[in-house]
Amino acid sequence: MKKESDSFNRIKLKNKIQGMLEDTLSKGTVSIIAWLAVTMILTVVVFSFVLVLMNLRPDNETGSLSLIEAIWQNFLRVIDPGGLQNDRLWGYRIVSAVVTLLGVLIFGALVGVLTTGLDNLFIEIRKGKTEIVKKDFTLILGWNPTIFKIISELVISNANHKNKKIVILSKNDKIKMEDEINLRINQKELLKNFHNSLDGKSHKTYQTKIYCRSGSIIDIDDLNIVHPENAESIIILSSEEDREDINTIKCILALRKKAKKIITEIKDEHNKELMDFCFQNEKNQNILYIPSEKWLSRITAQASRQPGFSVIATEILNYDNDEIYFSKVGKELIGKTFKEISLNCVTSIVLGICKKNLDKNNLKEIYQTEMAEGKLSGIQKNIILNPYEKFNNNIIDGENIGCVIEEGDELILFQSDDGYPEFRFEELKIEKFQWKSGTEDVILPKSKTLILGYNKRIYKIIDELYEYVSVDSEVHIIAKMDKEVEKHLKDNLGYENVKNEDITDYRISEKEYIEEKFNLESYESIIILGYDDLETQEKDAKSMLTMLLIKKMLEKNSKSSLKEKSIVIEIYDEKNREIVELTEVSDYIISDTIISSVISQLSEEKRLYYVFDELFSGEGCEIYMFSADNYIENFDREYTFKELSTIVANEETILLGYRDMDERVEKKNDYGVHLNINKNKKIKLNKNDKLIVLFEGGNEKNKKKVI
Numbered sequence: 001m002k003k004e005s006d007s008f009n010r011i012k013l014k015n016k017i018q019g020m021l022e023d024t025l026s027k028g029t030v031s032i033i034a035w036l037a038v039t040m041i042l043t044v045v046v047f048s049f050v051l052v053l054m055n056l057r058p059d060n061e062t063g064s065l066s067l068i069e070a071i072w073q074n075f076l077r078v079i080d081p082g083g084l085q086n087d088r089l090w091g092y093r094i095v096s097a098v099v100t101l102l103g104v105l106i107f108g109a110l111v112g113v114l115t116t117g118l119d120n121l122f123i124e125i126r127k128g129k130t131e132i133v134k135k136d137f138t139l140i141l142g143w144n145p146t147i148f149k150i151i152s153e154l155v156i157s158n159a160n161h162k163n164k165k166i167v168i169l170s171k172n173d174k175i176k177m178e179d180e181i182n183l184r185i186n187q188k189e190l191l192k193n194f195h196n197s198l199d200g201k202s203h204k205t206y207q208t209k210i211y212c213r214s215g216s217i218i219d220i221d222d223l224n225i226v227h228p229e230n231a232e233s234i235i236i237l238s239s240e241e242d243r244e245d246i247n248t249i250k251c252i253l254a255l256r257k258k259a260k261k262i263i264t265e266i267k268d269e270h271n272k273e274l275m276d277f278c279f280q281n282e283k284n285q286n287i288l289y290i291p292s293e294k295w296l297s298r299i300t301a302q303a304s305r306q307p308g309f310s311v312i313a314t315e316i317l318n319y320d321n322d323e324i325y326f327s328k329v330g331k332e333l334i335g336k337t338f339k340e341i342s343l344n345c346v347t348s349i350v351l352g353i354c355k356k357n358l359d360k361n362n363l364k365e366i367y368q369t370e371m372a373e374g375k376l377s378g379i380q381k382n383i384i385l386n387p388y389e390k391f392n393n394n395i396i397d398g399e400n401i402g403c404v405i406e407e408g409d410e411l412i413l414f415q416s417d418d419g420y421p422e423f424r425f426e427e428l429k430i431e432k433f434q435w436k437s438g439t440e441d442v443i444l445p446k447s448k449t450l451i452l453g454y455n456k457r458i459y460k461i462i463d464e465l466y467e468y469v470s471v472d473s474e475v476h477i478i479a480k481m482d483k484e485v486e487k488h489l490k491d492n493l494g495y496e497n498v499k500n501e502d503i504t505d506y507r508i509s510e511k512e513y514i515e516e517k518f519n520l521e522s523y524e525s526i527i528i529l530g531y532d533d534l535e536t537q538e539k540d541a542k543s544m545l546t547m548l549l550i551k552k553m554l555e556k557n558s559k560s561s562l563k564e565k566s567i568v569i570e571i572y573d574e575k576n577r578e579i580v581e582l583t584e585v586s587d588y589i590i591s592d593t594i595i596s597s598v599i600s601q602l603s604e605e606k607r608l609y610y611v612f613d614e615l616f617s618g619e620g621c622e623i624y625m626f627s628a629d630n631y632i633e634n635f636d637r638e639y640t641f642k643e644l645s646t647i648v649a650n651e652e653t654i655l656l657g658y659r660d661m662d663e664r665v666e667k668k669n670d671y672g673v674h675l676n677i678n679k680n681k682k683i684k685l686n687k688n689d690k691l692i693v694l695f696e697g698g699n700e701k702n703k704k705k706v707i
Contacts, residue, residue, distance in 0.1 A: 033114065044099070049070075058073075058087045078106070127174065128174030128177075129215070137166060138166050139169070139231035141169050148180075149574065149596035153597055153601070155185070157600060164209070165210075167211045169213045169226045171217075172214065177212040228259055231259065236252065245268055245271045252275065259286055262288065265595060267292070269291065275289070290598055291613075295617075298616045300568055301467070305469070308664065312673055313623075316414070317601065318597040319597075319601070321675075322415055326411070327410060327411045329411060335404065337402060337404055337405070338403050342645070343679075346422045346423065349413065349655075350412070351413065352386060353403065353409055353412060354382055354384070354410040355406070360379075362393060363390055379620075383611065385611065386694050389652055414656070414675070424679075445470065447465075453529035453531060458479075477499070481500055523565075525565070525567070526565060526567045527568045527570075528550075536572045539571075540572055540573055570589045574592070621696055623656065625693075626691055628688075640683070641655075641681050642679035654694040661688045675692065
C-alpha cells in the first residue's frame with residue numbers, strides 16, 4: 001500500500017495536470033465551457049484587484065477606480081482588444097495588455113468550443129438521435145412504400161384538429177426520410193383537395209407536424225428515443241424483407257405493456273394465432289392485427305363478382321371524401337328507433353349502432369352460435385351493423401324497427417367529417433314493394449372465372465370466390481408457377497383447369513388461348529394477379545401487359561371490349577393507377593393503398609377494426625350491388641334518396657348509394673359510384689343501374705369449396 005502511495009507521489013505535476021485536463025475534456029462541451037468561463041472570470045477579478053490595490057488609472061483625468069468599475073473595464077478588454085487605444089498611463093497599459101492577451105486566448109477558445117458544440121448538436125440532430133419530448137402523437141415504426149399513403153391519410157384525418165403530430169422511427173437516414181416525405185407529400189395540396197370535397201362548407205384546416213428519427217424498431221434504446229408510452233397510437237410497418245414477421249413480433253413484445261394502441265399487419269396468420277395465445281390472459285387488448293391477406297382476398301373476390309366494388313371499398317376505407325365515424329347519440333334521439341334515425345339523418349348514412357348495454361340473449365340464434373364459435377368479434381364488442389336482421393322481437397305493428405336507441409349508445413356513421421350528424425324528422429309513407437329476386441338467386445349463381453398470374457393470396461381468393469358462386473362453378477388458372485404449386489392447384493381444381501404458362505408470352509397467348517377451353521369470351525370474370533417474386537414495378541408492368549393482351553384478344557376475336565367484362569387487376573404502386581385508368585378497366589385493387597387506408601383509420605379509431613372485419617370477412621353484413629328493378633317498378637319518375645332509403649329499409653337493408661351504369665367507365669364521376677347522398681336529392685334511375693346496400697347475406701350461403 002505504501003509503495004503504491006510513493007509511486008503516485010512520484011508522478012510529475014505536469015502529468016497530473018494533463019490527466020485532470022483529459023478528465024475535463026472527456027466530460028464534453030459543457031464541462032469545457034464551464035472551465036473556460038471560470039478561468040475568464042478569475043482573470044478579470046484578479047487583475048481588477050491589481051488595478052484597485054495599485055491605484056492604476058487609464059489617464060490623469062480619471063479618478064481612482066472602484067472594484068466594480070475595474071471589473072467592468074477588464075471585462076471590456078477581454079471581449080474587445082480595441083479598448084487599449086484609450087489608455088494613457090503605462091502602468092494601466094501593461095495590466096490592460098496582459099488582460100487583453102489572456103482574454104484573446106480564453107475568450108477565443110470559448111467561442112471555438114461553443115461553435116464546435118453547436119456543430120456537434122446539429123450533427124446529432126441530423127443523425128436523428130435526439131429524444132422526442134412531445135405527447136399525444138401518432139408513432140410510425142418502420143419504413144416501407146405504404147408509409148406515404150398512411151401519412152397522407154393521417155394528414156387529411158387531422159385536418160380539422162390543431163397541433164397534431166406524426167413521429168417516425170426507421171433505420172433510414174433522418175434527412176433522407178424528410179426529403180422523401182417532402183417530395184411525395186404536399187400537405188397544402190392535400191388540405192386544399194380535402195376542403196374542396198366538403199361541398200363548399202367553410203372549414204379551417206391545419207397541417208400535421210412530422211418528426212423523423214433514425215434507429216432500429218427492435219432496439220430498446222432506439223425505441224426509447226421516441227418515447228412510445230406518450231403516443232396516442234403506434235403503427236408498426238413490416239419491411240419487405242421481414243416475410244416471417246420476426247421484427248414485427250419482437251417490436252410488439254417490447255411495446256405491448258407501455259403502448260396505448262398498436263396497429264400492425266401480420267403477414268402470416270399462424271403468427272397472429274401464436275400472439276393471441278401468448279396474450280390470451282392479458283386484460284389489455286391494445287393490439288390490432290390487420291388480416292391484410294384475408295381482407296384483400298375478399299375485396300378481390302367481391303370485385304370480380306360485382307364490377308365497381310373496388311371503387312366502393314376504396315371510398316369507404318380512405319379519408320378523401322366520406323369515412324366511418326362513431327358518434328354518441330344526443331338526448332333528442334333517445335327512445336327513437338334505429339329505422340327512424342337512419343331514414344331521417346340528412347348528412348350521413350347510419351350503418352349501425354354501438355350499444356352501451358347489449359342483451360346478447362335477444363340476438364337471433366344464428367348470431368349467438370357464430371359468437372360461440374369465435375366469429376363476429378364486433379358483436380362481442382356491442383357493435384351492431386344493420387340491426388334489422390340481428391335482433392329478435394324487433395317487429396312493431398308489422399314493421400322492423402331495428403332496435404331502440406338508449407342513453408349511452410353510439411351511432412356508426414358514414415359521413416364527410418367527424419361533426420355531429422343533422423336530422424330532420426319527417427314522416428314518409430312508401431308503398432310496400434315485393435323484392436323480386438330470392439337471396440339464393442342473387443348470391444349463388446353458377447360462374448366461370450379466369451385467374452391470370454400467381455401469388456400466395458390465390459388460395460384465399462378462390463375460397464372467397466366460392467362464397468359468392470355455386471359449388472359447381474369453375475375457376476381456371478393460367479400462371480407461371482413452380483411444380484409443387486402447380487400440382488396442388490391441379491389436385492384441387494382439376495388437371496385441365498390449370499396451365500403453367502406465362503400469358504405475357506405472345507406466342508402462347510396468340511396460339512393457345514383462343515381455343516374453347518380458355519376462350520376469354522366464356523368467362524364472366526377475369527382476375528389479374530401480381531407475382532410475389534418480382535419487384536413492385538415489375539409486378540405492375542407484367543400485370544398491365546397482361547391486361548393489354550386481354551384487351552387485344554377480346555377485341556380481335558370476339559369484337560368485345562374490357563368494359564363489357566368484369567376484370568379486376570391487382571397493382572402495387574399507386575403511381576401506376578393513372579396508367580391503368582387509361583384503359584376501360586375500373587376495378588383495380590391497389591393492395592398497399594387499401595392496407596395503408598385501413599391502418600390510418602384504425603390509428604384514429606380502433607373500433608373500426610370490427611366494422612371492417614364484418615364487412616370484409618364473410619360473416620354478418622356485406623356490401624352488395626343489386627339491380628334497381630329489384631326494388632322499384634316505376635322508372636319514369638324521380639325518387640329522393642330518402643324515398644329509396646325507405647324502400648330499401650322495408651326490405652331490412654341499408655342503402656349506401658347507387659351506381660350509374662352509364663358512367664361506369666368515367667373516372668371523373670368515380671366510375672358511376674355515388675355514396676352518402678343528401679336525403680332530399682332527387683335521382684332518376686334506369687333499370688340497369690345498381691343500388692349499393694348493406695345486406696345481411698353472409699349466413700344464407702351454401703357450403704363453400706375450400707382448397
